[in-house]
Amino acid sequence: MKNVLLINSSLNGEQGNSRQLSEQFIAELTKKSELAVTHRDLAANPLTHLTQAEMSAWMTSPSERSDEQNALATISDELVAELQNNELIVMGVPMYNFGIPSTLKAWIDRVARAGITFKYTETGAVGLVENTKVVILAARGGMYVGSDMDTQTKYLKDFFAFLGITDVAFIYAEGLNMPGAEQSKDAASKEISDYVSTL
Template sequence: MENLNKILRIDTSARVSDSVSRGLVDAIIEHLSAEKAVQVEKRDVSKGLPFINEDWVGANFTPPEMRTDAQASTLAQSDQLVNEIKNADTLVIGIPTYNFGVPATFKAWVDLIGRAGVTFKYTETGPVGLMEGKRAIIALASGGTPSGSEIDFVTPYVRHILGFIGITDVTFIIADAMGQQAEEKIAAAMASIKQI
């Protein structure tokens, strides 16, 4: 279909029901689908991803044409995750703040897709992202951490890692520090979705 917006939806919250980040992602996709026909691919990393290990590192740093069948198998899920990004026009990622950082499953996703020569490359002037021309919209939720504060280690990390692989058009929809006035903050976040 011409003019189709291919969306990669990534959920990271351990909560499935009553998850603020998932609810915001729902609303973002609904808003985007009102503007243009969309095709949504879903990746729920809360269900678990493997952590990289010595076998994975060895396979990753072996040239593709020299990899054994076992090494190719070791990288199969990583390849799939990378292809999901490559096939997307827009990434919509729901991220709750856990203990001042991202959920461990999101960090596992980052480790699996952060591959030299695949999603970024090294040059004489430094690393260059290879996933350019894409947009990311991040639905961020936190119970007690104010976004942009000195204890917010989520927004700068997510912006940096996406930029590192070439995605620099990043928008945050934020419902933060919901330990107080949660309903008002969720409502404000929902309202801000209409501006994207």
């Protein structure tokens, strides 16, 4: 059985293009393999922006934490456990104002934990998350792949590499607010099918 973490962040819920692509990916993979899927919907259950109090709670020894610090630390602990316990992460990522949704950034801020998901050494940071693959289903209203305006691709690749995850694949559906949107979605759908067939 393959353990899969499905993360969606579209404000449009089930109607979101990135959500539909990620669910197609899971549906097709389910036909091929037996899956145990953990779904985290960051729009339906958004994370707040990270605060200094929450970060301090992580850095306080569990035996010395207050009840409030224990509650704050539990948020990140649960997200990190999901990251570590799933060998495949499937993410539906819309583009909002040239970046990722703020709720996804809030997730990123909580799973990047020094000494847990990465560590600093004399030669720089070393990722501690192993044997994990990431597939990102990216939906955009315009056309951005390969341009300086595509800030998502490099950022997400760099972030996951920081954690030790270098197997990161992107499938794009672009121009979804432009003429030819259906053809773009159909092309992305076919790419999903082709990719799943290789797993």
